[in-house]
Amino acid sequence: MQHGKYRFIAGFLLVPLAIYGVFVVSPFVQAIYYSFTNWSGLSGHFRVTGFDNYQRLWHDEVFWKAVGHNVLLLLVLPLVTLGMGLFFAFMLNVGGRRRKNAVVAGVRGSGVYKIVYFFPQVLSLAIVALLFQFAYNPNSGAINSFLGAIGLDSVRPEWLGDPKLALWCVTAVMVWSNVGFYVVLFSAGMASIPRHFYEAALLDGANRIQTFFRITLPLLWDTVQTGWVYMGIMALDGFAFVQIMTMGPGGPDYSTELLSYYLYTKAFRDGQAGYATTVGVALLIVTMIFAGIVMKLGRRERLEF
Numbered sequence: 001m002q003h004g005k006y007r008f009i010a011g012f013l014l015v016p017l018a019i020y021g022v023f024v025v026s027p028f029v030q031a032i033y034y035s036f037t038n039w040s041g042l043s044g045h046f047r048v049t050g051f052d053n054y055q056r057l058w059h060d061e062v063f064w065k066a067v068g069h070n071v072l073l074l075l076v077l078p079l080v081t082l083g084m085g086l087f088f089a090f091m092l093n094v095g096g097r098r099r100k101n102a103v104v105a106g107v108r109g110s111g112v113y114k115i116v117y118f119f120p121q122v123l124s125l126a127i128v129a130l131l132f133q134f135a136y137n138p139n140s141g142a143i144n145s146f147l148g149a150i151g152l153d154s155v156r157p158e159w160l161g162d163p164k165l166a167l168w169c170v171t172a173v174m175v176w177s178n179v180g181f182y183v184v185l186f187s188a189g190m191a192s193i194p195r196h197f198y199e200a201a202l203l204d205g206a207n208r209i210q211t212f213f214r215i216t217l218p219l220l221w222d223t224v225q226t227g228w229v230y231m232g233i234m235a236l237d238g239f240a241f242v243q244i245m246t247m248g249p250g251g252p253d254y255s256t257e258l259l260s261y262y263l264y265t266k267a268f269r270d271g272q273a274g275y276a277t278t279v280g281v282a283l284l285i286v287t288m289i290f291a292g293i294v295m296k297l298g299r300r301e302r303l304e305f
Helices: 002-034 052-058 061-093 110-122 125-135 142-149 166-191 195-203 208-219 221-236 239-245 259-269 273-297
Strands: none
Touching: 002 273, 052 273, 061 110, 061 166, 061 208, 061 221, 061 259, 061 273, 110 166, 125 142, 125 166, 125 239, 166 221, 166 239, 195 208, 208 221, 221 273, 239 259, 259 273
């Protein structure tokens, strides 16, 4: 009887696991194999070169620049995006003034604000990147035109043309394009928190900041942790923004080079697919390390209500 149960379970799992192995696991295995070759990506002929690609990667200055930029995005992008998402969601749900029919309520017009915040999600990443590329134009862009209109003609940065500002400009666009999604996500989570939790806290003399850190954040922690992983993956990607917005792309002077774009250029521009898969393996390792750290540091006792 016990063996029959296991055969029944195995019968259901066999096909899904086979599909997962062919379409998910197999490409990873192939990529790791190709990282030990000199494959150009344009021919079926290649030879195994051992660890030559990894030795080259270790001494590649552009690669380490890309790693540094990705690490910076890993630190800044999730923190800013999720922080803004939590703040706006809190204000839209429980941050408004007390009303006669409700002790806890969001700011007036919160429904309209949610639509406005979510609007960037309707646009594709390519459209968002293209719009901000025009906005950052130092001569005819909307930002410098606004600075000139208010009398700040002397303050007209090059934005994407300045190596010190380019990566921050791209980061700002990535935050703008993602924060609305997390406002809606966190708003849905806050709407499920019983209102009497907030009412009891307010009656005990707690202020808005205390209710946020003692009630809202602990009960949303699982959602925040998941969002942190997704934003980390976004920080490790960023290909579309770099490809469309920046000079070079990846410039100026590799100031916006990311691992995903470096992989792309090596594979499709330089015809070095074997070396590109080595960069891909490094990107996989960085992604797994980041996910493991987030899961480890964010682990806490589960709170239920």
